[in-house]
Amino acid sequence: MFGHLKPQDFIDAAESGLTTDSAEAVKRAAHLRSCAPCAAQLRATTAVRNDLACENSSVPEPDWSDFRESVRIELLSRSIQRQTTVRRWTGWAVGPATAWTVAFALLLAVSVGGFLWHVQQDSHRLVAHNGQQNSTETPEIEDLGAFNLAGTGVFQQLSDLEEPQVERLQDLIESTQKGTVNVQ
Amino acid sequence: MDATLTRPVAVSSQETDVDVMLVDRYLRGDVAAFDELMVRYERQIYRVCYRFVENREDAMDLAQEVFIKAFEHLTSFRRESSLKTWLYRIAMNHCINHVKKNAREFVEVTEFTGSIRPSVQNDLETREQRAQFRSMIQHLPPKQKAILEMRINEELSYEEIAKMSGRSVSTIKASVFFALEKLRKLVKQNESK
Numbered sequence: 175m176f177g178h179l180k181p182q183d184f185i186d187a188a189e190s191g192l193t194t195d196s197a198e199a200v201k202r203a204a205h206l207r208s209c210a211p212c213a214a215q216l217r218a219t220t221a222v223r224n225d226l227a228c229e230n231s232s233v234p235e236p237d238w239s240d241f242r243e244s245v246r247i248e249l250l251s252r253s254i255q256r257q258t259t260v261r262r263w264t265g266w267a268v269g270p271a272t273a274w275t276v277a278f279a280l281l282l283a284v285s286v287g288g289f290l291w292h293v294q295q296d297s298h299r300l301v302a303h304n305g306q307q308n309s310t311e312t313p314e315i316e317d318l319g320a321f322n323l324a325g326t327g328v329f330q331q332l333s334d335l336e337e338p339q340v341e342r343l344q345d346l347i348e349s350t351q352k353g354t355v356n357v358q
Numbered sequence: 359m360d361a362t363l364t365r366p367v368a369v370s371s372q373e374t375d376v377d378v379m380l381v382d383r384y385l386r387g388d389v390a391a392f393d394e395l396m397v398r399y400e401r402q403i404y405r406v407c408y409r410f411v412e413n414r415e416d417a418m419d420l421a422q423e424v425f426i427k428a429f430e431h432l433t434s435f436r437r438e439s440s441l442k443t444w445l446y447r448i449a450m451n452h453c454i455n456h457v458k459k460n461a462r463e464f465v466e467v468t469e470f471t472g473s474i475r476p477s478v479q480n481d482l483e484t485r486e487q488r489a490q491f492r493s494m495i496q497h498l499p500p501k502q503k504a505i506l507e508m509r510i511n512e513e514l515s516y517e518e519i520a521k522m523s524g525r526s527v528s529t530i531k532a533s534v535f536f537a538l539e540k541l542r543k544l545v546k547q548n549e550s551k
Contacts (some may be wrong), residue, residue, distance in 0.1 A: 226538070235401075236417075245429075
């Protein structure tokens with residue numbers, strides 16, 4: 175093995191001893207036999223480790239049933255605290271918020287409903303007004319149609335007149351304009 | 359009531375199955391499962407906490423906090439590691455945070471105790487040496503101390519500690535070595551004073 179042992183090698187050697195169960199352990203043991211500083215380091219590390227392990231022997235125990243009970247009570251009280259906090263929030267913050275939301279929604283619904291009702295009424299009134307206008311305008315159109323039809327008939331009759339009848343009609347129109355009507 | 363605690367026993371896969379079953383029962387609302395889980399781990403967790411504070415009352419408070427944290431977050435226990443490892447991780451992090459938060463106060467209390475009772479310390483030489491050794495352990499950086507406790511006193515495997523702390527096995531072994539070295543130097547310094 176080149177160089178000294180690595181920190182993890184000292185730990186392996188201190189915990190498992192100088193075993194020869196693996197190739198690495200054999201190399202480690204060989205190095206420790208030939209290297210005095212590493213052997214000294216291993217002795218020091220092992221000694222501190224053993225002292226520390228001995229310190230484990232005395233730890234004063236509490237009353238376990240009391241300890242268990244205290245954990246149970248603390249868990250329960252924290253759970254109740256959480257529930258109370260949620261209820262407090264529901265009571266003082268979420269409650270009014272919900273009330274305000276419902277009130278606002280109602281106000282909005284009433285406003286929108288009123289507006290829509292108003293628009294509907296207006297459209298009804300407009301339709302009714304248009305209906306009235308249509309009923310008054312229809313006879314005029316009908317008259318115009320009759321006039322047109324009649325007109326068409328007069329022009330048709332005029333265009334069908336023969337030459338002497340046309341001359342006579344012209345004379346009649348001229349005399350009517352002069353005020354001397356002579357109907358024969 | 360001062361009694362010595364028994365050494366921890368390595369957790370087998372059968373015991374892990376029992377843990378999983380107990381966790382499921384607790385989450386379903388079985389109150390008896392709470393007691394069974396507590397009985398299984400209260401000593402181990404308390405012992406870890408005790409070594410960080412060296413005081414029964416504080417250790418009980420710390421252990422209580424650890425269990426409350428664990429039971430409150432039991433739904434987030436993903437069962438990737440054993441319950442034992444999970445609980446130890448919570449305990450380790452909680453104790454490290456506690457030590458960091460109270461580092462200043464702790465030093466002051468130690469100094470005060472040392473100066474007020476010199477006669478008692480002279481009479482009980484062995485106890486004094488032990489107390490000094492324990493106080494030397496308290497001078498280790500919290501993370502190194504935690505790893506040392508988990509390995510030497512709780513006898514967790516390096517693989518378990520590596521999983522708990524998110525480091526490699528060789529890093530954990532190196533940490534144990536450097537912690538022991540630091541402890542050795544502290545003891546040496548204290549002896550030469």
